[in-house]
Every structure is written in structure tokens, then in C-alpha cells.
Amino acid sequence: MFRGPLLDLYAPFHCIPAETGHALKQQDRVPAACNPCERSVAWYIVCITDKQCMVGHEDSSLLRHGRYSGNSGACLPGPENAHRERDMLLKNATIATFSGTGYGLIENGAILTDGPLIGRLGNEQDVARSAPAGAEVMDCRGRLVTPGLVDCHTHAVHAGNRVREFEIRLEGGSYEAISKVGGGILSTVASVRQASVEELVAASLPRVMKLMSEGVTTIEIKSGYGLDTENEIKMLRAAQLVAERTGVRIHKTFLGAHAVAPEFAGRSDEYIDKVCREMLPAAHERDLVDSVDGFVEGIAFSAQQMKRVFTVAERLELPVRLHAEQLSHAGGTEMAVRHGALSVDHLEHIDEHDVLALSGSGTVAVLLPGAFYFLKQTRSPPVELLRQHGIPIAVATDCNPGSSPLSSMLMALNMSCMLFGLTPREALAGATVNGARALGMQDRIGRLAPGMEADLVLWNARDPAELSYHMGLNPCHRIMIRGNWQESPVPTCDPIEQTRPDRSGHPPEAG
Numbered sequence: 001m002f003r004g005p006l007l008d009l010y011a012p013f014h015c016i017p018a019e020t021g022h023a024l025k026q027q028d029r030v031p032a033a034c035n036p037c038e039r040s041v042a043w044y045i046v047c048i049t050d051k052q053c054m055v056g057h058e059d060s061s062l063l064r065h066g067r068y069s070g071n072s073g074a075c076l077p078g079p080e081n082a083h084r085e086r087d088m089l090l091k092n093a094t095i096a097t098f099s100g101t102g103y104g105l106i107e108n109g110a111i112l113t114d115g116p117l118i119g120r121l122g123n124e125q126d127v128a129r130s131a132p133a134g135a136e137v138m139d140c141r142g143r144l145v146t147p148g149l150v151d152c153h154t155h156a157v158h159a160g161n162r163v164r165e166f167e168i169r170l171e172g173g174s175y176e177a178i179s180k181v182g183g184g185i186l187s188t189v190a191s192v193r194q195a196s197v198e199e200l201v202a203a204s205l206p207r208v209m210k211l212m213s214e215g216v217t218t219i220e221i222k223s224g225y226g227l228d229t230e231n232e233i234k235m236l237r238a239a240q241l242v243a244e245r246t247g248v249r250i251h252k253t254f255l256g257a258h259a260v261a262p263e264f265a266g267r268s269d270e271y272i273d274k275v276c277r278e279m280l281p282a283a284h285e286r287d288l289v290d291s292v293d294g295f296v297e298g299i300a301f302s303a304q305q306m307k308r309v310f311t312v313a314e315r316l317e318l319p320v321r322l323h324a325e326q327l328s329h330a331g332g333t334e335m336a337v338r339h340g341a342l343s344v345d346h347l348e349h350i351d352e353h354d355v356l357a358l359s360g361s362g363t364v365a366v367l368l369p370g371a372f373y374f375l376k377q378t379r380s381p382p383v384e385l386l387r388q389h390g391i392p393i394a395v396a397t398d399c400n401p402g403s404s405p406l407s408s409m410l411m412a413l414n415m416s417c418m419l420f421g422l423t424p425r426e427a428l429a430g431a432t433v434n435g436a437r438a439l440g441m442q443d444r445i446g447r448l449a450p451g452m453e454a455d456l457v458l459w460n461a462r463d464p465a466e467l468s469y470h471m472g473l474n475p476c477h478r479i480m481i482r483g484n485w486q487e488s489p490v491p492t493c494d495p496i497e498q499t500r501p502d503r504s505g506h507p508p509e510a511g
Contacts, residue, residue, distance in 0.1 A: 088113045088483070089131045091124050093140035096464045097448040098147060098433045103425055103464050104448075111145065113454045116482040120450055143477060144462055146428070147448050148217025148455035149409050150435030152251075153345050153366050155400035156211070156221050157204045157238045160191030162402045169375070176299055176327065184299075185225065185259040188401050192225040192235065200238035201245070207399055208242055210407040212486065215457035215467075215476045219248055220396075220439055222293055224255030227271075228263075229279045232256050236288035247481055249455070251439045253321070254283050257294035257301055257309050272305045276312045284316050291342060291440070295323040296332030303335040310339045319440050325349040326371070337361045343394065343438040347381040348372065355382065359389040364438040366394045367422075367430070369415035370404035383421050393422070394438045395430035413468040424465035454483040 090111045097104035110127035112120040112135065120127045131137070165178050165187070178184045192200065204221075211219055221239040226232040236252050243250035256275040264271035283289050292313040294306045300323075310320045319342050324332035326346035333344045333354040344350075344358070345366035358365060365386055372380060386393055395416045398404035406412060413427040422430065436446025444453050460475040461467065467475070479486050 087115070087119070087132060087135040088480075089128060089135045089137045090140055090145060090458070091128060091137060092142060093124075093145045093458075094142060094462055095121060095448060096144065096146045096428070097121070098429060099447050099449050103428070105464075109145075111448065111454075111456070113480075113483045116454055116484075118448060118450055118452050118454050121448060140458060142462055144459040144464060144466075145448070146215070146457050146459065146464065146467075147432040147436075147446050148457055148479060148481065149215045149431045150218040150220075150394075150439065150441075150446060151211055151216050151396050151399070151409050151412075151431070152218075152220045152343070152364075152394050152435040152438040153368060153396035153398050154211075154219055154221055155224065155255075155398070156207045156219060156407075157200055157223075157235050157242065158188055158192060158225050158401050159195040159200055159203050160188060160401065161405070162187055165402065184402055186262055188225045189227050189231075189259070189262065193228075193231050197234050197238050197241065200235065201241045204238060204242055205246070207407045208246055208248060211397070211399070211409055212246065212248055212479065213476060214408060214410045214474055215459070215479055216409050217249060217455040217457070217479055217481045218251065218436070218439070218441070218445055220251040220253055220291075222253040222255040222258075223283075224258030224293070224295075227256065227259065227261035228274075229282050232279055233283055233286060233288060236283055236286075240288065247484070247486055249445070249481060251290045251441070252288055253291045253293045254280055254289045254318075255293040255295075256280060256283075257306060259295065259300055268301060268305065272301065272308055276308055280309070280312055281316070284318065289316075289318055291319045291321055293321045293323065296330045296335070297323070297326060298328055298330060303331040306332065307335055307339070310336075310341075314339065321345065321438070325354065333357060337363050342440050345396075345398075346371065348377060348379050350382065352382075352385060355385050355389050355391065358386075358391045364392045364394050364434055366396055366438050367416055367420055368396055368398035368404065368412075369419045370406035370412055371398045371400075372419060373415055374404050374406070380420050392434045392437055393426060393430050394434040395422070395427055396435065396438075410467060410474065411471065414471055417468050424468040427468045428464055454480055456480045 093109050093111065095106040095109040095111065097106060106122060108124050109122060110124040111118060112127050112131050120130055165183055168178060195203070208219060223232045223235040226235050232254065236254065239250055239252050256279045257272065260268045260271050280292065292309065294309050295301060296303050296306050306322065313320050320336065320339055321341050321343045322332050322336040323346055324336060324344040326348055329349045329351065333347070333350055334357045336344050337357045341363050343364040343366045346368055347365055365381070367381055395412055397406045397409055397412045399407050409431060413431060416422045416427045416430065417424060433442065433446040436442045445455050448456060457479050458477040459467065460477045
């Protein structure tokens with residue numbers, strides 16, 4: 001009955017091949033060949049009804065919940081498999097609140113959750129005195145606590161890959177040249193159009209799993225690889241299903257104006273007509289859109305064309321954002337600012353005039369070092385100019401199959417420091433408070449303060465700079481979303497018993 005490994009983010013479940021609607025018998029055992037403990041009795045299905053299943057370990061009373069997907073034979077995670085905790089008191093923590101200046105550090109601090117919100121935080125003794133009798137207490141043992149990370153720019157829902165184009169670029173072909181011959185975005189469009197919603201979800205879950213495993217609690221996911229009404233809606237529905245099955249917070253962005261659909265080749269104005277009159281209104285009518293994005297570039301659309309899309313978005317009371325000045329200066333930034341954009345993203349080719357337009361606008365500059373690195377670009381965003389004018393800077397993965405196949409927020413932090421010159425504090429602010437601001441969610445997430453949602457990360461680290469410092473090491477210990485602990489999908493390093501890092505300024509020891 002059982003074949004191969006089962007996909008799950010939180011526990012080592014196993015594959016159950018079956019048609020939709022198939023019901024399993026209670027206590028069907030998993031053979032040793034496909035269970036993590038290499039014992040035939042270790043993990044077993046204890047029940048499944050209406051596509052809901054519970055998996056238990058016979059040596060433990062622990063039961064984990066999941067959602068059974070009959071089409072793929074996968075047991076996929078859902079919000080119901082998060083640990084539903086009582087009000088939680090986290091004590092003996094080093095808290096980076098990102099409220100006030102710097103990291104907003106509180107040493108020997110504590111956080112008291114109140115359902116899905118933060119009730120109190122501050123000095124441990126003061127907060128502990130206000131904890132209700134039934135609160136569960138966790139000793140953080142000095143660990144660092146930060147707001148949940150926000151990946152504010154991704155294309156994480158997609159099908160297929162573009163590994164051959166990766167080879168072509170390394171053999172001398174450019175991103176623009178690949179796009180002009182039907183590669184690039186249009187290659188992924190073909191794969192997405194052929195995929196079902198469930199296939200898109202299955203393909204996207206490992207990427208989302210990886211982001212969550214590194215402390216990401218909010219992910220922006222764009223459409224933009226469907227390029228017609230049916231397939232753009234399909235992508236947004238897949239993003240919604242990913243949210244339902246993982247518990248991660250998803251911000252869904254309509255990106256119909258990502259490229260000209262192949263059937264409209266040479267007729268970009270007509271395609272924009274369809275985006276404005278049919279595609280965007282249809283997605284909005286189905287309550288699948290949190291914001292609207294577009295791509296202003298020589299290989300995509302003009303600022304004037306995108307203005308038409310933004311005008312429709314404003315009529316629908318949807319906020320806008322923009323891919324701007326990535327490969328050339330195309331005038332997108334200034335146009336986006338005039339429309340009150342939440343963010344402008346990429347920005348390798350912005351100039352001082354654009355920065356002046358951003359100054360005081362509230363629009364966030366989102367830097368995407370993964371794309372800069374993967375495309376081997378040489379012109380980086382003018383970070384010092386952005387600093388001088390007080391522009392809020394966010395950092396994101398730009399997870400996508402063509403120009404940034406990056407599913408690591410921690411690596412994005414490191415690259416933003418090493419490639420763009422951000423400080424570790426700026427990088428982490430870019431993945432928390434400014435990432436939230438880029439999604440218009442700064443009143444709910446991105447900082448740790450009373451009344452904010454209890455999205456936070458407990459790290460096997462003591463210094464916030466460690467999150468940008470390491471390459472390939474994942475110090476995430478646990479994540480909490482809306483006051484609920486989520487199981488980490490992968491093991492992480494736990495060096496917390498090491499001594500507190502030397503802040504004296506003395507030269508480090510060799511090695």
C-alpha cells in the first residue's frame with residue numbers, strides 16, 4: 001500500500017498512493033523501508049477522514065496533524081498541525097524588537113503572548129509578574145528573539161526550472177537575449193499553464209518550507225507566470241493553498257503585467273488592455289489579490305503602460321508595487337512614487353532624481369541581491385545615496401526560476417551585506433520592519449511590541465549580526481506565527497551553550 005517518501009513540512013510522514021477520496025484504515029503501518037526510524041512500527045496512520053489524517057509514533061503520545069492530498073498521495077501540512085499553545089511567557093531572552101533605534105535590544109528580557117498578539121515585553125521580572133497563572137513558560141536560555149522574517153518579494157509559486165538557461169548565460173548569452181527568443185519568463189509561463197493547481201502547490205511547498213525553516217513567517221508571492229485570466233487566478237489560488245497548508249502568512253500579489261503573453265507578441269498595448277479590463281478585475285473579484293505589481297523594463301512594459309494598470313488598481317483600492325530600474329533606467333520609479341507605491345524593487349539603475357522622488361514618499365526600496373548575483377550584474381543599487389536621503393531599505397530573496405533561484409532568506413541577508421554594503425542591522429531591518437512596510441503590514445508585523453501580532457523567531461544565537469554573518473548555517477530554533485509555534489521542517493545547529501561573543505573590540509583569535 002505504501003510507496004516512497006511522503007511530503008510533509010513538520011514531521012516525517014510517508015507517501016500513501018491513492019485516488020482522490022480514498023480512505024485509509026486505522027493504524028495502517030508504514031514499512032521500515034520508508035520510515036525515518038528504520039523500524040516497521042515507528043510511524044503509522046491512526047486515522048483519516050474527509051482527507052484529514054493524524055500520524056503518531058507508537059513510542060510516544062505525540063500526534064501530528066496533516067491534510068491528505070489524494071491527487072498526489074501526499075500528506076501536506078496545515079495550520080491545524082501547528083502546536084496550539086496557551087499564552088506563552090518567553091523568558092531569559094535577548095530580544096531585538098526593532099522598535100526605536102538600532103536593533104532595539106532588550107537583554108534579560110521576556111515576552112508574554114496574548115493569543116495571537118504580543119501582550120507585554122520588556123524586563124523579565126516585570127513581564128513575569130503580569131503573566132497569568134495558566135501561561136506556559138519557556139526559558140530561552142539567552143537565545144536571540146527577533147520579529148518573524150518577512151520575504152517581501154518572491155515568485156515562489158511556479159512550475160519547472162530554467163537550468164538550461166543558467167548554462168546558456170554562463171556560456172555567454174544575456175538575460176535579455178534569452179527573453180527575446182522565447183526563453184526567460186515565457187519558458188516558465190509554458191510550464192505553469194500546463195500544471196494543475198495541486199501540481200503548483202506541490203512544486204512550491206519545498207521552497208516555502210525552506211524559507212520557513214530559516215525564520216520566515218510572512219512571504220509575498222506573485223503571480224505573473226500565467227499571463228492570462230485562468231492561469232493568473234490559478235497561481236494566486238495555489239499561493240492561497242500554500243498559506244492554508246503551512247500556516248505561513250502569505251501576501252498575494254497580482255503580476256499580470258510581468259511580460260507580454262506569447263499570444264499577444266508584438267501587441268503589448270492590447271495585452272495591457274486585457275490585464276486592465278479582464279485579468280486584474282477577475283482576480284480581485286475572487287478576493288485573491290492583496291497588491292498589484294508590474295515590470296517596467298525594455299523587455300517588458302513602459303512606465304506609461306504600467307500607469308494604466310496602476311490606475312485600475314487604485315480604482316479597486318489595491319496598493320501597488322513595481323519592478324523598477326533593474327536592467328536599465330526606464331522611468332518606473334518616479335511613476336510608481338506618484339501612484340503611492342508600497343515599494344519599488346531591484347533599483348540597480350536608479351539615479352539621484354529617482355532617490356529624491358523616493359525621499360519622504362514612504363515608498364520602500366527593496367533590494368534583491370539574489371538576482372544581482374545570479375545575473376552577474378556589475379551595477380549595484382546606490383545604497384549610500386538611499387541612506388543619505390533616509391529611504392527605508394528592505395531585503396528579499398526574489399525567489400524565482402530564472403534570475404534568482406534563491407530560497408534562503410539568511411543568504412539574502414549575507415549577500416545584501418557583502419554585495420551591496422548594508423550593515424547587519426540594516427539587512428535584518430530590511431527583513432523585518434522594512435519588509436513589513438513594503439507590504440503595507442507595518443502595523444501588524446515586523447516589530448516586537450505590545451499589540452503587534454506574535455510572529456517571532458527564536459534563534460540559536462545571541463547577537464543579531466550572526467544572522468547576516470553565517471553562510472550556509474541555519475541557527476533558527478523555532479518560529480511562532482500568530483502566537484502558535486510551528487515545527488521547524490529541518491534540523492538546525494544549536495551552539496547556544498557557547499559563550500557570549502566578545503563585544504570588547506579586541507582582535508579575534510585566529511581561526
